[in-house]
Amino acid sequence: MDICVIGAGYVGLVTSACLAYLGNHVTAVEASSERLGSLKKGIVPFFEPGLQEFVKETIESGFLTFTDSLEGAVKKADVIFIAVGTPSLPNGEPDLSQVMVVARAIGGALDGSKRRIIVNKSTVPVGSGNWVEMLVSQGVQNAQPVPARSARPESPSFTVVSNPEFLREGSAITDSFYPDRIVVGASDDNAVDVMKNLYKPIINQTFEPPSFAPRPAAFQTVPFVVTDLASAELIKYSANAFLAMKISFANEIAGLCEKVGADVRQVAQGIGLDYRIGKAFLNAGVGWGGSCFGKDVSALMQVAKEYSYPTSLLEATVSVNERQRLVVIKKLQEELKILKGRTVGLLGLSFKPDTDDLRDAPAITIAYQLLKMGASVKAFDPVANERCEQLHPNLEITYCDSALTLAQDCDAVVLVTEWALFRNLDWKGLSKVMRWPLVIDGRNVLSEQDVVDAGMTYRGIGH
Ligand SMILES: NC(=O)c1ccc[n+]([C@@H]2O[C@H](COP(=O)([O-])OP(=O)(O)OC[C@H]3O[C@@H](n4cnc5c(N)ncnc54)[C@H](O)[C@@H]3O)[C@@H](O)[C@H]2O)c1
Known part of the structure; x- marks a missing residue:
């Protein structure tokens, strides 16, 4: 199939590469010239395990290309994915401006040559499917010149479906090839058939697994869940809310x-x-x-x-x-009493391991709070130091390139992100260079025994 994916971020790029790997011709449309420039050179502009090699491989196979021309990509496509960002506004509502711009632009680019399926992969509130349909229709109307009666062209025909994304950063490729379920919300049986056909190799697990994403043992077929539009949209929000609640x-x-x-x-x-x-x-x-x-x-x-x-x-x-984000501050205060003038080293900045994504990362909240209380903050993240420096220029952190340089002259080290390399650190070595041998294990992943054996004080969470 000819596929267009609009937005080449974490979701759009992984979706594009996976669908290209399955033999579809995928054109990924990206608005950021910086991001597009990297992608055209085969360089993935963010960290996701395996994605760099995967994208390079799919580009070389000829099935994946990148462009900034939404119009050209939409005209060719049978299925058009919207995978742009929907960040929060300050009042908590999602900012749907990127979706709005894209939906109208799709409408402006559609022609009557075939019926298109527009797939909303961005996470959007309930009712957005109908809203996107209205915006696409507006785009169609704005673009259509009023034709002479005799030469009326075929008017564009399209349907909007919801296909929420459940991939997790850090294991995005594996999650895409071996998902727990694929959800499609639609009011059009034909569109459901096309989506089922597109995902058939994943549903039936008939594809040859890529070397870096082997099929998990005993993994068989993937449930294909068909719902109405509103239910599909609510499934995505409810799944994330449930996990956060747990x-x-x-x-x-x-x-x-x-x-x-x-x-x-x-x-x-x-x-x-x-x-x-x-x-x-x-x-x-x-x-x-x-x-x-x-x-x-x-x-x-x-x-x-x-x-x-x-x-x-x-x-x-x-x-x-x-409240939980600040529990480590309370523990630091219990041990060190006054934080003003102390130096605290943060192990990890990204919101979880195996990604450089810093959006809403607990480490950032903790760092700001420590600085506010007069402490000095050092940080070492295996991949996110540079991104943190770019995104938070006002955050006065001393960035370090190893756990040892981080520990130097610290009054405490706090493990914030459970990167695998932090699990077996040389605590004796770190203890020697620290001013005060305190370790706060903010993820309960360290061996308390190892830390204590190194002559350090260990504090975990909830034990
Ligand atoms: N990141 C995740 O783990 C994840 C998981 C599931 C669902 N989602 C949802 O998927 C959506 C995308 O998330 P993301 O993390 O990939 O976002 P992202 O910010 O990483 O990527 C969005 C991309 O869209 C591009 N873009 C914006 N407007 C454009 C336009 N007009 N034309 C072309 N490109 C445009 C941006 O430049 C950016 O590269 C969001 O709604 C998010 O909630 C994300």
């Missing part, structure tokens, strides 16, 4: 564990083995962040507000998370 739940219990002398890691294991609860997303720590959870939970609350519908669980999910 983490906040674990964090609330972690606080209680500290009061009563229990260990949240043991509690999480004990409850997670119940199949109705499940083990995932029960890790206590500095809380959730990233480009999706915060904005999607706020957007869901905003939708509910429009209908005067109370969302107490969602509100609690957010407030527990806000």
